[in-house]
Every structure is written in C-alpha cells, then in structure tokens.
Amino acid sequence: MQRLIFLSAIGGLGLAILLGLGSWQVQRLAWKADLLEVIQTRIAAAPVDVPLTPSEAQDRYRAVTAAGELGTQELHVFWVTKEAETGYRVISVLETGDGRRLLLDQGFVPAADKDTRRSSAAVLVTGNLLWPDEGDWSTPAPEVDTNILYARDLAYMAEQLGTEPVLIVARSITPETAVTPQVVTAEGIPNNHLQYAITWFSLAFIWAAMTASFLWRSRAKSEG
Template sequence: MRRILFPLIFGLAGLGVLVSLGVWQMQRLAWKNDILAEIETRIAADPVNLPAAMSKENDKYLPVTLTGEMEPGEIHVLVSVKQVGAGYRIIQSFSADNRTILVDRGFVPTSAKQAERLTGPMEITGNLHWPDEIDSYTPEPDIDENIWFARDVPNLAAALGTEPVLLIARSQTDPGVTPLPVDTAGIPNDHLQYAITWFGLALVWAAMTGYFLWRNRTPAKSEEQ
C-alpha cells in the first residue's frame, strides 16, 4: 500500500488542479459571453446625438447619428480585410453642432488610395470607439506617404485638428468606401479553448496516473505469488 500511496496522492492532487483550472475557464467563458452580449446590445441600440462630454469609459460603442459636414483631407490607416486583402481605413474630420471629431469612413483597396471621395454635408450613423491598437511593435506613421499603422486616436486628432473622439461609420458615406462597423469579432474570447486544453490535460494526467499505479502494483503481485 505504501508503494502506491504517494503516487496516488500526487496524481489526485494534480488531477484536482487541472480540473479546477478547466472549471475556472468555463466560468470565465460565461463571464466573457455576458460581456460580449452586453457590448452587442449596446452597439445595436438606437443612435443618439453626440454627448456634450465623452469618455472612453462611459461612451465606448455608443451609437450616434451626426448631421454635419465631412471636411477635406484624410488619413490612411493600413489594414487587411479577410477575402479582400490589404487596403486602408479612411479617417477624416467631421464638423457638426460646432464640434469637430474624427470619422472612420471605412475601407478602400490600395488601388483606391488616391481616389476622390465625397465631402461636404451628409448624415452619418456609427459608434463611438477608442481602439486599442498600439503596442511596442507598432511602427511610426509614414507622414510623407500618409500611411498610418494603427488608429491612434489622440495622434490622429492632433493631425487633423479635431477632438480626440472617433466615430466608426456603419452607414455608407461614399460609394467607393466600404464601412467596417464596430463589432465584437475582434474581442478575444479563447476561454473555451483554454478549458478544453485543461480538461484534456486532466484526462491525460488521470490516464498516466492510473498506468503508473498499475505498474507499481505489478511487482508486488509477483512477489506474493
């Protein structure tokens, strides 16, 4: 009995840890799904007027409708769209109600980088957003070629002379620009994969523990015979 007691305790302890990690990831999955559902509900809500004061904490994903004027001059943010390829997000300034904010009009292919686009009076519906796209690997923008590599809202606002507020259009603002509206597809939710991994490791651990215990009992049986 002493031959297998320590391996048994060790095996059960390891199994308990792996199973508890899998259960924890399932709890995290439920929590994340609730958050994503809340975000999707907020994104799809009826649009409102632009708030007088805005913040990332209170107004992220807020649906807004603006009537005003699209200003000339644009910034191109390099992106890649599935099944389409490389292109640019078109960022411009938009003036409404004596305020000027940034608008992400959507996507154009690289061949349409220099195409003329509609400006002037228009109505736009979209969602306020403060994308988190900057890290230590993000290159500095190529100002001469007008190529940016992330939607860095404060720097975009400084470049175009607007408030540091970005509206992601979900309505069409130009026939040649495809809107890329806000959604939850880019929000990581890998908890199910993590849970499967932990439960899979628990299964392997249990099998290896059982095999080790069986191997340890075999000599003892032989000696008794």
C-alpha cells in the same frame, strides 16, 4: 508507503490545477458570452447623440449619430478587407455644429484611390463609437511622408488632426461619399474558451489516468 503517498500528493495536486484551469475557462466562457451580448445590443441599438465625455467602459460600440462638417484633412490606415482587397481606412475630422471636433472613420477605399481628393461637406453620420485594440510592438510606426498608418491609434490620430480622442466608425454617411463604410460588428471578437476548457479537462483526465496507472504499478512492485 511514503513514496506512494508522495506520488499521490503530486498526482492530486496536478489534477486539482488542471481541473481548476478548466473551471476557470468555463467561467470565462460565460463572461465572454455576456460581453458579446452587451456588444451586440449596443451595436444594434437606436443611435443617440455622442456623449460629451464618452468612456471606453460605458460607451464602446455604442450606436451614435452626429451632424457636422466633414474635413478634408485625412489619415490613411492600411487595411485588408474580408475579401482580401488591400487599401486604406479614411480617418478624417467631423466638426459638429456645437464646435466639437471628432474623429470619423469614413470607411474603406482601394489603394488606387488613396490620394483622391475628397471635398468638405455637411453630413449626417450614423455609426458606432470604437476604441480600437490594434497594433503591438511589431506594428510599424506611421509613415508620415506617405501618410500611412498601420493601426488606428486614437491618441496619435487625435493629435495629428486636432480632435478629441473619440472615434466614430461610420455605418452610413448622408449624403453618401465615395468611401465605403466598414460597419462595426462583433464578428472579430473571439470566444475560444469552450475549446480551452475542453483541453484542460482532457489533460486532467489523462493526468488522472496516468497517475492511477503509475500508482497501481508502483504498489504492485512494492507488494511483489
């Protein structure tokens, strides 16, 4: 009898853990859905002036507009487009009329156009503020000699170009440049929590069935 009680306790504990993990993923699913709605709302909203002290929590993906002088100094971030074309994102300085120096992700150029000289110009930019979440321990360090980055590191880019650590990803630049804007969207943000929840609940069902079967056989043996 003690053995059956012990096995029942272990089975019940395992079932509770699996059900708890499944319930947690359901909660995460609702949280991610709300987050995506906030992101999509910010992206599609009417653009506003760039806040004086933007924060990632309050202003990530916020639609903004800014007028200023487009700098000629650039950083090039290695990139592969959705169409599998390799090239670079062009990061430059946008110096606004009130003297702010902001980072501007102008968009994409093919690899062949990486070193094409682009002139300074007065422009009007509409885009979205972004704090990129790119790179990890395996990301190569920037190649200073060839001016190639492998992630949009805000702190590094701001230091190199002498700007605020504030990045505008262009949606449009007027007048147009030879760089193709890469519009910010919510498409790349995963929401796999439903799959995770189904997995945990399925494991819970299997665990419960196996536990019940094991207990039934153990009881039958003890009674036999």
